[in-house]
Amino acid sequence: MSNSNASEREVILSIKGVDISFDVGGKNKFRAVKGATFDIYKGETFALVGESGSGKTTLGRAIMRINECSAGEIDFEGQRISGKISREEDRNVIRNIQMIFQDPAASLNERATIEYCISEGLYNFHLYKDEEERIAKVDEALKAVGLLPEHKSRYPHEFSGGQRQRVGIARAMIMEPKFIVADEPISALDVSIRAQVLNLMNKFKAEKGLTYLFIAHDLSVVRFIADRIAVIHRGRIVEIAESEELFAHPLHPYTVSLLSSVPMPDPIIEKNRSAIVYEALESEDDENATLRELYPGHFVHMSDAEVPFYEEKLREHGLAK
């Protein structure tokens, strides 16, 4: 799977040199995202994988216009959606880009019924002919996420964490968006439900040509769902590759460390596996270091000095030109 036809693929979302900083008192700024640059193609699932504090959620929220970019810009379908845009464009973003949040308890209005929580977007954009259609849509969305229509009249606190997250997914899906930012959507779910939600997301993708930015910390899940994966560490994207390629040939030491930390469901192997600890490379803070395409479609963040190191890695992986 090379990306020979990548240039022909339609870019739906483009992140161009995005920096996101937060004031942390006085003149100090904390750079949560550092010079992120990548394209997401229409109809793909693009995973952003990193640990908490890596900036993955911050970047996802910047796409939703919740966080401001302090440098660079974000384009959706060729239109800039970061910074100041018109009210109409803003509504267009809200309508077409939906988010599934990380914390199911915090993302639902605890005083509203499930029916209202799910219908809220429909109300705001009048996406239904009559009450009957709205209720049918709500019922369908509930069923699609493994809940029952009779759950409509209940309140979020009456549900388990996993069920609440499914409500969160239902309220995003009901908007029939073009793009979904899914921020750790299954971290709070049980194994059996995880599979349902992932299958469901894949189904939506196949049927409706939906595009996902799937934010996660768990590589085992990402391998199954993502077409391409970007690995982010402390605000810096360190590696981007197609999913199979990244697993077959992880090149950046941080990616290797993440991969080694995935627990495997086999007591013989797991008891003899040890996680590789990653010490941050200096190049992560080097402003002259860039993402370079080492191999078609496979990008690694590096400084000039590190080029020989990665060339050697490529040889080890049998990928040298």
Place this chain on the structure above:
Amino acid sequence: MMEDRNIILSAKDVEVQFRVRDNYLTAIRGTSLDLYEGETFAIVGESGSGKSVFTKCFTGMLESNGRITNGEILFHGKDLTKLKTDKDWEGVRGAKISTIFQDPMTSLNPIRTIGSQITEVIEKHQGVSKAEARKQAVEIMERVGIANAENRFDEYPFQYSGGMRQRIVIAIALSCHPEILICDEPTTALDVTIQAQIIKLIKDLQKELKFTTLYITHDLGVVANVADRVGVMYGGQIIEYGNVEEVFFDPKHPYTWALLSALPQLGVKGEDLYYITGTPPSLYNKIKGDAFAPRNPHAMQIDFEEEPPFFKVTDTHYAKTWLLDPRAPKLEKPAIIQNLHEKIEAMTSKGGAFYVEQ
């Protein structure tokens, strides 16, 4: 070999009910567990299976609307189900049996310093002076991997990262040298790389301090890493238990099959992941037969009628399913989990998706 080992805690036919409005919910439906001294036992199950409720009985931490309605929990010759007040529990909870919970932020008091939260426990349970408590607290902070512990003693929880906070929770739990450490999803809220560190820390501490560990988790990868023995819980009962290799490589209960089959690591790209249809049983109603029967594609008539007993697989491995009755048809476990070890071995060997150079 197991028979030679001392049973440190023995729960027998425990039943727990919660009063919810005017209804009674039976969260634990008569289940038993023998915990051997020094072992790591993992209870694995999905949310609502009762794994947390069951183990909360061991420390008297059931919510106020819940009570143990049947059974006994023997610990050092004492029946823990008879303990009622906080005073009764003194000397057991926190002292001999400690718990680490999932979310370190809610286990710690956000407006008190890290140090004071550790010394409080040491002073209370050991009756030592403030200075001595501080000395011990700094020692244990260092032991759980807090660099520069002396300086970080007076910091607040928000100044610690999630992994560091969980280390503090472990420090507090271990500050009184408990005999049993209950780890209730201790790494679920943490990153994978941090998870690996915390799991290793608990293992190392267990080796050094020789306590017994009871893990509660939904993550079979974590179970494979930590456990000597595993119990699979469903609908308020342990339905299969055995040595960790037996449960992973020779599972007998259809629910254990389903749990293993749903692992994302076993997923094939472009194909649907396996998942369990239906929903867990409502615990408000009396459950007839095998609780998993309505979701079990292999269910037989008897599964809907009569609750199965435990059938012996080996001296250490038991499963509560009619499939093990001699009259039942011989069923193979699903193809996806056959040769599990070979499959995972291939994934983690050179050329496999999870291969890394060690």
